[in-house]
Structure formats: structure tokens, C-alpha cells
Amino acid sequence: MLMIAVKAFLILLYATFMGFMFMGIIRIVTARIHRRVGPPIYQPILDTIKLLSKKSNITHGLIYDFGVIYALGATILALMFIPLGGVSILRAYGDLILITFLLEIPMLGIMFAAMSSGNPWAGLGAQRALLTLLAIQVPLGFAIVALAEFYGTFSTYEIVMAQQTVGWSITHLPLLLAAIAYDIVLQAMFGKEPFDIMIAPGEISLGPMVEFGGKHMGILQIQHAIALFAETLFFSNIFLGGAVVTAFASPILNTIASLAVLLIKQLAVLMIAIFIGVIFPRFTIDQAARFYWKWPTIIAAAGAILAAL
């Protein structure tokens, strides 16, 4: 029991820290592509400390507080189910469908909180976010179906273990197609361009986020960091082979090595998202929906059908 608590705490700490580093990396890389210097890598941590240390906060009612707390809680829950090298605690229950749902529900919490503020921009942002969710769901569904059908199991951990013997998922054609579709979906999950219409800063003042300030926003920053970590981790696990290192005699060394391997894969996923995001303008919501229902869906469905044969 104590062991599990300690492990969970360490995982949480590592994920939060790395998530913040990822956010910093996003800002630095974006700045470098703009030919700017960019902020220090620890900037998101400073932002979060600042937000949490605000001396006055507002609330629009119980749901406004609860939605934010729920978002972070659900993200932590999702993180615990994803295998993290050799240290994950709930990986036996890390079901593909479950994790896919768990990665979506923090958004529901944020939407609840945002809408309870009564701000029309928040409503508009929620509408756009939901339609984006609807748009990505089709290719995402097909990608997950392809994975489950190819490996014949829904357990993420078993998929990771299977990849150790048959090679990474993306080396198989059906799953390569699924991975391409999932990567396009990931772009919208991160909220990066060209699918960031839901937060459109210039037009609807950050959409759902417009009313959050102080500690609410601080909690959402932490949530964003963990979600970033969890999403990249999930992708690296199911498509990029995860990490199972048994080269060393010491289990601690093995764990560190597998974390390092995972980190490299996660960074690769992140970099692709940044590179695509920085050079694209944004789609309107119906364009995004039409796009997702066309190419990624066709690719992912082809993958799923190939995997089923």
C-alpha cells in the first residue's frame, strides 16, 4: 500500500515536471522557429507559481471550482493507467478504450467550469472544442480499432510487450496508417494549429479559458502539463514500442533507462506536433470537421480494415 502510494507520487511528480518541461520546449522551439530567443525552459513553472500565488481569486459557483478540480483529478487518473516503462501501477487495467475515454474527460470538466461562468465566449469555445472532439473521434476510433484488432488485446501493457517481439507498431502497414491518423488527431488533442480554433486567442479571448484566473488557471496549467505528458506517453507506448529495458542488472538502472528511452520517443512525438503547428494557420471549425472526416478517416479506416483481415 505504502509502496503504491510512493510510486504513484513519484510518477505524478515526474509526469508533472516533464510536462512542464514539454511546455517549455514547445515555447522555446516555437520561438526559435520565429527566430526569437524565447523564454527559459522553466518558464511554465514560473507561470504556474505566479498563478497559484495570486492574492485574490474569483469563482462563478460550485461547478466552476469543481470542474477545474475534476479536470486535474481525471488527468491524474488517466496518467496512472498508462504504462510508464516498468513502473506503472495500474497498467494491468490500462485498457485502450478506458484510456482513450480518460484522456477526453478532463476536457468535459473544463467545459463544465467554463460554461458555468456564463461567458458567451466560453460557450462559443466549448462549442468549437466539442465539434473538434466530434471531428477527431472518427479517425481516433478507427486507429484504436486497428490496434485492438491487430494485437487481439485491449491491454496497453500487453501491446507494449507484444511490440518487443514483433517490432514497433509503425513497422506494420495497418498500424502505420493508424499511427499517421492518430498523429493528426494528436494535433487537435494538444490544441495546436491548425486545429486550435477552440481557443482562438484573438477572436474569442481564449474561448473556454476566458474566465479562468489565479489558482483555477494554475490548476489548469498543471492539468495541461500532465495531459501533455500522458498523451505523448500513450502514443509512444502504443505506436512507438514503449520501453522495456532489461539490459542492466539493477532494476533502478533499468527503470531510468526505460524512462530515458520513453522520453526520447515522447519528444519526437512532441516535435512533430510543434513543427506542424508553427507553420500552419488555423482551420475554421467546419473545415476542420470536413478534413478529419475525409483523409485521416480514410487512412485510419484503411488501417482498421487491413488489420481486421
Added chain:
Amino acid sequence: MANGQEEKGEVKEMTGAKWEREQALVQKILEKAPYAEGRVRRERRIEFKVPADRIRDFLMTLKENNFELMLQITVVDWLKEGEYELVYQMWSITHRTHAMVKTRIPRELDKARMPTVKDIYPVAETYERDAHDFYGVYFEGNEKMEMPWILDDAEQGLFPHRKDFDMLAYVKKKYKILDRFDENKDNYVI
């Protein structure tokens, strides 16, 4: 590219011929509206002087002659002459020509009334409200005349862009900074 060069050539030709195209356009419009005076100011700029009561007829004529857009309604306050000059700025996409339609009305507030042209050019609604806000010209038939526009409640009905509006006195009163201005403007302290 070829199109652009052609256009340039055309322009040169026109300047050479003392704005023949514009002349023809003015002639054509004046034939239909004999009550107006018109002249060519320069290349692609023509202007008309119209009596205030015929402005609607004239703008209809312009619209029939492919002046699709109304760009602005400006008001010039001729204090000494006791008149407002209203300038309706029109733009024709077909002729690529800018037409200023000028008309004069008395500047006394109760007499400064014009018929609206909102039904001819819907965009005029906005410009008419603008002219009303700052100069007090009342456009009859525009039902949004009383609707608040740019000015705040405090300035409503003062028509601050009229030349006889005492700006300095108003500013002193409004911002309560009496001792910092000299009336003659030559010795003020900020």
C-alpha cells in the same frame, strides 16, 4: 501581368487626352440630371454640385450609372457662410471613378435637415448617424437618428465638431483642470 500593362497604357492615353472618359461620364450623368452642375477635377475624380432637395434623385441617377458604392458622407462646416457642405463620396467599380456629390444646407440646427438616402445606399444609415452625432444634421426618414452612436452621453446633443463649439471651456469644465490653461493659448502649462 499583360492586363496590368494594358491598364497602364490606357491610363497614359487618358491623361494625354485630358480625361476624355471622365468628361464623357459627367456629360452622361448631367444629361439625366440637368439640375446639377458637374466637372472633372482630375483623372478618375469627378464632382457634382446638387441642390439639397434633389439629392435623392441625383444619387438614384448615379446608382443607375454604375456607382455601386457609397464610401462616406462628410460634413464641412463653413462658419462664415453659415452653411454646412455635405459631401457624398461615391465610388464606381465599373468606371473606376470617384465622384464627390456636394450639396449645401444652412447650418442652424433646426434648419439643417436632409432627406435620408438610406433606401438607395443602405450603408448611408451609418454615415448619416455619424453626421448627426458630430454636426447635428438631421436626416429625415432614418429611424436610427436618435440611437446612440459614437459619442458618450455627456456630449450627446453638443455636436462637438461644429466650429462654434467652445472646446477649451468644455474641456475645463469636464476634466476640472481650470488653472492649467491660458485662454490665449500662448502661455499654457501642462
Added chain:
Amino acid sequence: MINELMIIIFAPLLAGVLAWLLDIKGIREAIGVIGAAIPLAYLIQAYQTLSTQPSIQYSIALAGFKFEFLLYQINWIFAMIAGVVGFAAVLGMVSTAKDSYEWLFALISLTGVLGVFLADDLAGFFIFWEVMTFASFMMVLKYNRKASLKYFLLSVFGAYAMLIAIGIIYAKVGALDFATIQQVLYQDAMRGAFGTDTLFSRNEMILVFGLFLIAFGVKAGMFPLHVWAPDAYSETNQSYTAMFSGVLSKAGVYGMLVIYILLGTRLMYEFGKFGAAPKFGYIIALLGGLTIIVGGLLAALQEDIRKLFAYSSISQIGYILVGIGVGTALSIEAAIYHAVSHALFKGLFFLIVATIIYRTGKTEFKDMGGLAEKMPITFAMAFVAILSLAGIPPLVGFASKWLLFEAVIHENMPILGGMIFFGSAIGFVYLIRFTYAVWFGQRPTDLDDTKDAPLPLAIAMGILALLNVVFGIAPGLVAKELNKIFGKEVIGGTIYELNLGFGRYNGLLITIWLVVGLVIAAIIYFLGAKVRKVPVTDTYQAGNPVTMEYNLTIRRNFFLPLKETLAFWLRISFDRLYQDIGKWIEDLAETMRHYIYNGSVQAYAWYLAIVLLILALWGV
């Protein structure tokens, strides 16, 4: 003579008639509630009996017919759905029913649906089916004539289809009770397998299957026969709709299961398999998948709170049909599980809608808003229902959906998998629209003195909400009962855990870790500075001050971009198609009346002569 099955079936009917005859306010409500509580009590008692013996049987001879009733595991589950949701709906009706007319027909329809679930022969099945249809038709008729006629026409169409199918079966088999039919058809399939002549030809089998599909599809609201549902569900007492959508539509689902039970082997032999699913089942599943998408997308575009949930009901029934269609033991269990959870959360939703309409008197989104402050209990219930329908893990909606996903995807059915994934997202979409427009934002000034739910409705909602949570945290409770249907452990695991071998879900574990996550988040939250409550008008509008008098919340056309994206598809409407067909038939009848039934005696004499001539030529 008095058997418990008879009590279960006829207690609501008796209570309804009594309530109608007495018609004293206060007493009729009490009788109605008791009438709905008795079947529930007996069903719970029957659980004890069923654990010792496989089934409870009863038969009654009436007017030359022998009606068989049988209670066993599979229809015990369905009857329990009817019992629980029917009881909750009747409790809700204590507040919302206006007169004894509603009590009579609501309780009769409960009798009808219980009879359908418990009947063990096709005659009884059909009669109770008609009782149920008639009673629900009368409930709709009182509120809206047009909607009720649409419902009636399609139901009659379905009923005729069923009658013809039953007739064909009776003509061939010579019996109406399920056991005989099942046996005969099974033997027929065996005979076919050995190459000898079969009792039913291939075309007859297609015909029977098609007719049953239409009959049950109409009741379940299957695409493209769903057009009656949005109008009928919305144009009646909303407490009753909890039963209408939660239970009566399950009769259609149960009918699909009856197809499996009676004709399954024979159809499987005739048409073969598609992957792991029987081909005839795959048709059901595909139609179910289309139902999910069509129902869901239309739900998102509705402007009326009742219509939204009516379409959402259609969409959720689609899931159940997908599960039944795939036809493996696991997927059928998943489908029944989803039927249970759908009855629970959709019953809850319609009771919430009933409360809202009862308290505000308004049904359209544009007139609502900001009710969360005024109706906290109802909102808490709505919160549970929303999380359950959207499939948020520690609630029953997720457990059943998860089972369905695993069951379908595991059988290598990518297209169906994609459809149900899409369905879960569209669930989010229309629920958020409901949440935003009704509970949040600025409140119209005429809703300022809205009160919270009346006690009977609150109790009814409380029962359903509690079951939503309990069955979510302990999904094994339902799975254990479902396993008894097949007599083996299809869904493994303990009371808190579902273990399929290729996937695991533990409701308790998720609850615990969610609580841990919430506690961590709450600690961070409470470490921050104190919060100050601000009114809803204190929102950022580019610095503009906001007033309550002008409502800025988006209430109409919330999902306009979706509408634009789907513009092409929205032009296709089956409702209009049916109306056109109806008009066309009317025209045809008019023409016929004009030329043939022209009222001239001479003409009729000619017809007679021609008919006689034809008969003579035939050699009669």
C-alpha cells in the same frame, strides 16, 4: 389460480382501472404507485425463486387459446428494467399527471410491456404488444394529435408486419408457443444441414425475418423507422416518457432477442456468417450503427429539450442493436447491459426534463438558462445522468459502453467500431448543449422564482441516480446476472471488476483513483488564496458591462457549424419521404375513388360480371 406472474402483469392494469374509476386526487396517486410497486416487489421476490429453479411457468386457457407465460433469467432482467424504471416514472407522475386518464393508460402500458416480456407464446406476445402500443398511443393522443397519428400509423404498420410473420410461422409450424417453434426451427436447420428438404424456404425465411425486423424496429426506433419517436416521446407527459423511452423501446430490443431465440439457428444456417456475426445479425448491427449516428447528430441540432432527449434515446438504442446484431454471447450480454444502463440514465433524464417543464412551463432552450442555482437537487441528478450517458468511467454508462466496445471490436468489425466511437463523441456534444442552455449562463428574469423538484420526482430521480452510481462502481452486479443467461462465465471478474481476458475494467479501482486525483487537485486548490463569488454578469466581454436584461448566452443554433458541415445530409429526411409516400397513396386512393368507385350501379354490375367471368375461367 392466482399466480405471481399474473400479479406481476395485471397489478398495474388493475390499479390503473381503479384509479380511473375512483378519480379522487390523492387516492388515485397512491393506488397508481402501489400498482407499480407490486410488480417490482414480486420481481425481486422472483429472484429468490430463480436462484433455485431455472424458470417460473404459468399457462392460462382463454377462449380456446392457451396463453403461456414464462419467467426466466433473460426476461427477468428486462422485467426488472420495466419494474424499476416504471416505478420511478409512476412516482414522477404523482407530480406531473394531470388527470386519471393519464393514470389509466400509463399503467395499462406498463401491464402491456410486462406482458410482452413475460409472454411465452406468440399470441400472448402479440396481444400484449398491441395493448402496450394502444395505451402509449392514447398517452400521446391527449397531448398532440399529429404526433400520435404518426406513431399510430407506423405502429400499425409494424403490428401488421408482425401479424403476417406470426401467421406464416403458425401456418408452417402449427403452434404458437416459443418452445415448440424454437424446436421445430432448430430441427429444420438440422434438416437443411443434412441436405433434406426444409420446412421453410429461403424466401420465406427472408420474409419472416424482414417482417419481424420491421415490427421490432418500429418499436425500438431503429433507423429508418425512427421518425415517430421524436414526436411521440416529446409530445406526452415527460414522466411517462421516462417509461416510454426507458422501457417501451426495450420491448423492441427484446423482440430482436426473440428473433435470436426463435429463428436464430435457422437464420444462421440459411444465411451463414459474416466474420463472427451471423449475417442477419450484421444487418441489425449496421442499422443500429446508422441509428447511433443519425440519432446523435440530429439530437445535437434540436432546439427543444424534449426532442433532444428523444433523439438521444434513438441514438442509444442504436448501441443496443449493434450489440445484439453482432450476436456473440459477449456482445448480447453487453447489449442487455446497455439496455439496463440506458433505461437507468434515460429514465433519469426524462424525469429531469419533466421536473424542468413542471417547474418552468417551458420546453425550448431559448427560454431557459441559469437554472443550476435555482434547482440544485435536479442539477445534481442531471450531473450524474450526464456523466453516465457521456460514458464517464465510474458510472454505469461507461461500464456498458466499454463492454460493447470490447465486444464489437474484438470480433474484428472495424466499421461498427468506428460507428460506436463516433456515437460516444456525439453523446458529449448534445449533452453539453443541454447543460449549457438549461443550467448555466444568464437566467431569464421570468425564471427567477423557480423552485426545486417536488418530492415524488426527487425520490424517483434519486432512485435512478443511485442505481446509476452503484452499478457503475460495481458493474459485476449486473454482469453476474447476465452470465446466468448463458449459464457460463462470459464476463469474468469479481463484483467490481469485469474481466474479458483481453481487457479489464475495475469500477472500484477507478473510483478510488479518481478520488485520489480529486483530493490532490483539491489540496492544490485550497492552498491558493480564498475565492470571491462573483455574479454571472461579472464576465469579460471586452470590458463591456453586462446586464441581466440582455441575454448574451448562446441559446439558439448552438451547433451552427455542425449544421453547416452536414448541410448536404440534412436535406435527406425519412420523415418527409414517408409523408410523401403517404400523400402519394392518398392521391392514388383519390384517383381510384374517382374512376372505379364512382357510385354508378351499372359500373358495379360490370365489376361483378368481370369477377364472375374470371372465376369461371379459373375453373371454380
Added chain:
Amino acid sequence: MVDWRLFEPLFEFARKRSLWIVAFCTGCGGIEMPPLMTSRYDLERFGMMPNPAPRMADLFLITGYVTPKTLKRIIITYEMQPDPKYVLAHGSCPLNGGIYWDAYNAIKHLDRYIPVDVVIAGCMPRPEAVMDGIKKLMEMIENGTADGWKRYRENYEWYKKNQDELFGEGWREREARRWIPWLMDKKKKEK
């Protein structure tokens, strides 16, 4: 609950290095923001970020002249920001009216209506000058003299008196309802 004074230096450092600007470009100074934010001067080096929503912003940049109409919005937006919050007035117009010293519709002294922490003179100040001002503000945050938000709280009556003198009592309500008769009429007509 917990004594946070120990961590106050950390918080001050975070506040100093993470100033989120509310993007409310009131006047001509708004055009100086793009060079500040983009690759030439790159304010993101100091953790500054333009931010469209005031609820999560710290720094309010008043970029240029302020009319009474804008001032109403500025006050509302300023009051929405959570404490601690800072105001940086930009150019001579908010300072003393600038070239609009005798204009009927530009306010002359911004600090009569909301507290201003740092004022940058110039018409317009160059981006370098703005950066200097921001650096000054950071120093002030560090040594605790950027206390405009405290002053606003303590002297709220005085600020409110000035605001009410300019706009008249109850201006928020009046402003919010200003267009309602017209909007409601239009709605009725549509029906």
C-alpha cells in the same frame, strides 16, 4: 492555513518573470507591441506573454490616449484582473493628455481613475523605452514598490469619486443598458 511568507521571494520572482499582458490596445501605441513581441525585441525572453483575457493577466498596458468611453472599459477590465496587478501607461497621452491636451474626448490624467505603476513618456515611446519601463516595473515588483493594486484598494473611494465625476453616478448600469431599447425593438420586429 500555511504560512506562505517564507516563499514570498519565490513568488515575487515568479511574478516578476512571468508578466502576462492583457492585450487591450487602447491607442496608437498598440502598434509598438508587434515589434516588442516578435523577433526584433522578443519580450518573451522575460516570460511576458500577450494574453487576451484579463482574468489571468498581470500587466495592463495602456498604450496611448484614453477616451472616456475606453476608460470605462479599462476600469472594468482592470477590476477583473486578480491581485497583484500592475499598470504601465505608455506615452504622454495617459500621462497628461499629450497632443490631446484640449480635446473634449481624451482624458488628461489616467492616474486619477486607476493607479498607474510606471509611466513611459514619449509620443510614441520607442520599443526600447517600453522595455526600459518594463525593466523598471520588474525592479519595482522585486522591491515591493509596485503597489498600485494596494493603492486602488485602499483609496477606492477617491478613485470612485473621480470616475463618477467624469461619467456620472451609476455609469456601469447605464452603459450596460445603453443599447437595450434598440436591441429589444429589433428583436420584436424580427418576430
